[in-house]
Amino acid sequence: MSDTQPNGHVEWALRPELPAEAREAAHGFLAGLSPEPSEHTSQNLVLLVSELVTNAIRHAGEVTSLHLRADRRSLQIVVHDPSPAPPQDRTPDLTGRTGGFGWPMILRLAEKVTVLPRPEGGKTIRAVLTR
Incomplete structure (x- = not known):
């Protein structure tokens, strides 16, 4: 899962099936960084x-x-998924039934977000934070 390279780069790779697994991996990734x-x-x-x-x-x-x-x-989060469709801005649903809050929050929190199609299909979303 974790790989520290000689140039000081650290990378974790996984395929979470649930958001909770991804959050747990993120906490482990952060705990392994020096300085945090x-x-x-x-x-x-x-x-x-x-x-x-x-x-x-x-x-x-x-x-x-x-x-x-x-x-x-920097810290980078790179997510690959099988859909070629780019994320869409939607009017947030204030009743909480259909969402619409996530993508605007991603765009606000990250310093840079890119969405690229993958040659084998699907897309890559990369979010970057200044360390």
């Missing part, structure tokens, strides 16, 4: 992981893979 990111950055990373995985499961049916990466300057 600030509490604020750590909370944002866990929220981003949870929302990206939840959205992939809800809208694409599954997470093909989740990668958590760290280098000296």
